Amino acid sequence: MGDSTQFIIAGNWKMNGMLDESLAFVDALTENPSPTAVEMAICPPFTLLHPLSKPFADKGVKLGAQSVYFEESGAFTGSISPLMVKDAGCHYVILGHSERRDIMHEDNALLLKKLNAVWKHGLEPMFCIGEHLEEREAGTTNDVLKGQLSVLEGTDTSLPLTVAYEPVWAIGTGKTASPEQVSETHAFVHEELARLGRTCKVLYGGSVNAGNAESLMACAGVDGALVGGASLKADSFMEIVAAASRVAA
Ligand code: PGA
Numbered sequence: 001m002g003d004s005t006q007f008i009i010a011g012n013w014k015m016n017g018m019l020d021e022s023l024a025f026v027d028a029l030t031e032n033p034s035p036t037a038v039e040m041a042i043c044p045p046f047t048l049l050h051p052l053s054k055p056f057a058d059k060g061v062k063l064g065a066q067s068v069y070f071e072e073s074g075a076f077t078g079s080i081s082p083l084m085v086k087d088a089g090c091h092y093v094i095l096g097h098s099e100r101r102d103i104m105h106e107d108n109a110l111l112l113k114k115l116n117a118v119w120k121h122g123l124e125p126m127f128c129i130g131e132h133l134e135e136r137e138a139g140t141t142n143d144v145l146k147g148q149l150s151v152l153e154g155t156d157t158s159l160p161l162t163v164a165y166e167p168v169w170a171i172g173t174g175k176t177a178s179p180e181q182v183s184e185t186h187a188f189v190h191e192e193l194a195r196l197g198r199t200c201k202v203l204y205g206g207s208v209n210a211g212n213a214e215s216l217m218a219c220a221g222v223d224g225a226l227v228g229g230a231s232l233k234a235d236s237f238m239e240i241v242a243a244a245s246r247v248a249a
Contacts (some may be wrong), residue, residue, distance in 0.1 A: 005035075005036060005037055005038055005039040006037045006038065006223070006244075006248045007037065007038045007039070007217060007223060007224040007225075007244040007245075007247070007248055008038075008039045008041060008162065008201060008203060008223065008224035008225075009038060009039070009040055009041070009224055009225050009227065009237070009240050009241045009244050010040075010041040010042070010043065010064065010092070010126065010164075010203065010224065010225070010226050010227065010231075011041070011042040011043065011227050011228075011231025011232075011237055012043050012066065012094060012097070012205075012226055012227065012228050012231065013042065013043060013044045013045060013048075013066075013228075013231060013232060014045075014066065014099070014228060015045060016045070016232055017044050017045055017048055017232075019047075019048065019051060022044060022048050022051070022052055023051070023052075023055065025232075025233075025234045026052065026055040026056065026059060026234075028234035028235065029059050029061070029234045029237075029238060030234075030238050032060055032241055032245075033241070033242055033245045034245035034248060034249070035060055037244075037245055037248035037249070038224075038241055038244045038245045038248060039062065039224075040059075040060060040061045040062065040237075040241055041061060041062040041063070041064050041091070041092055042056060042061055042062075042063065042064065042231065042237075043063075043064035043065060043066050043092065043094055043126075044063075044066075045066065046065065046066075046080050046085075049063060049065060049085060049088035049089065049090060050088045050089075053088055053089030054089075057089065062091040062092060063088070063089050063090045063091060063092070064090055064091060064092030064093060064094060064126060065080070065085035065088075065090045065092070065093045065094070066093075066094045066097070067080070067093070067094060067095070067097075067100060067114075068080055068081060068082045068084075068085055068093050068095075068114060068117065068118060069081055069114075069117075070082075070110075070113040070114045070116070070117040071117070072117075081117075082117045082118050082120070082121040082123055083121055085123070086121045086122065086123055090123060091123065091124055092123065092124050092125070092126045092162070093114075093118045093123050093124070093125055093126065094125075094126045094128060094164075094226075095111055095114050095115060095118065095125045095126070095127050095128070096111050096127050096128040096129060096148065096151075097128045097166075098128065098130055098166060098168045098171060099171075102168075108147075108148070108150065108151045111127075111151050112151050112155075115127070115151065115152075115155065116155075119155075119156070119159045119160075124160040124161065124162060125160075125161055125162070126162045126163075126164055126203075126226065127151075127152075127161060127162070127163050127164070128163075128164045128165075128166050128205070128226070129144075129145050129148040129149060129163065129164070129165055129166070129189070130145075130148075130165060130166040130167045130168050130171075130205075130206070131144040131145065131167055131168065131169075132144075132168045132169065133168070133169035136167065136169065141167075141185065142185075142188050145165070145185070145188065145189060145192065146192055149163075149189070149192050149193065149196065152193075152196045152198065153196060157196070157197040157198050161198060161200045162200060162201045162202075162203065163189060163193065163200060163201070163202045163203070164202070164203040164204070164205045164226040165185055165186060165189050165202055165203070165204055165205070166204070166205035166206045166226060167181075167185075167206050168206075169206075170205075170206025170207050171205065171206045171207070171228065172207065172228060172229060173206075173207060174207050175206075175207060176206055176207045176208070176212055176216065177204075177206065179215060179216070179218075179219050182204055182216060182219040182221075182222060183219045183220045183221060183222075186202050186204070186219065186220065186221030186222055187220065187221050189202050189221070190202060190221050201223035201224060202221060202222070202223055203222070203223060203224040203225055203226045204216055204219070204222050204224075204225055204226070205225060205226035205227065205228070207229075208225040208226075208227045208230060208240060209227075209229075209230040209236060209240070210230065210236050210239035210240055210243065213225060213239070213240040213243035213244065214243040214244075214246060214247060217243060217244045217247040218247050224244065225240060225244070227240055
């Protein structure tokens with residue numbers, strides 16, 4: 001899709017990772033088997049952005065932040081600004097992850113401010129959406145996703161964007177959506193994005209691992225994966241990259 005690679009395999013380390021082990025992760029990364037087909041990205045905790053920036057760049061891994069505040073600087077104790085993560089070498093910023101929506105109560109109004117702040121500084125949002133189990137069971141998945149995507153209404157469609165569809169019930173649970181659910185939901189998300197004037201990559205996330213990556217990446221409308229647990233070890237991360245490159249071939 002577009003002029004970039006076919007798949008993005010992005011690791012979301014969440015609140016995991018010390019300096020030594022993250023440098024060992026970089027050392028253990030093997031070569032991307034098809035860099036023209038698969039882009040690799042890692043979103044480590046803020047403390048590791050600067051030290052990993054060059055080592056990751058040398059290995060062809062794009063850097064992402066897991067969140068930002070929307071202000072550039074000032075009296076916002078404990079917050080990190082888009083300028084700071086840009087300065088650390090980030091390309092991506094994850095926004096709208098269900099853990100931030102649910103635990104930190106981030107809503108559409110706040111996410112719109114964050115999106116605009118990220119775009120203002122030339123960063124690319126990796127915008128996460130996804131339904132809870134009760135919503136899937138009640139048949140309201142599409143309404144939920146539509147509501148989450150409505151934040152994009154009226155935003156400049158020339159600005160870069162990657163979306164990640166992550167059913168909340170599949171995150172960190174070992175459960176993944178079935179290929180039918182994935183294809184169906186990704187079709188809806190692409191359709192809704194088109195209605196909002198956007199064509200962009202839609203990654204799947206939720207318990208993606210070396211064993212299921214190939215069948216998930218083969219689903220229609222899936223342009224990559226946002227990987228939590230299985231991105232913490234270089235070997236399983238590289239196995240997911242290899243699975244995507246097989247699908248791309
Ligand atoms: P998981 O996390 O792969 O551990 O389920 C995915 C995510 O939250 O991005």
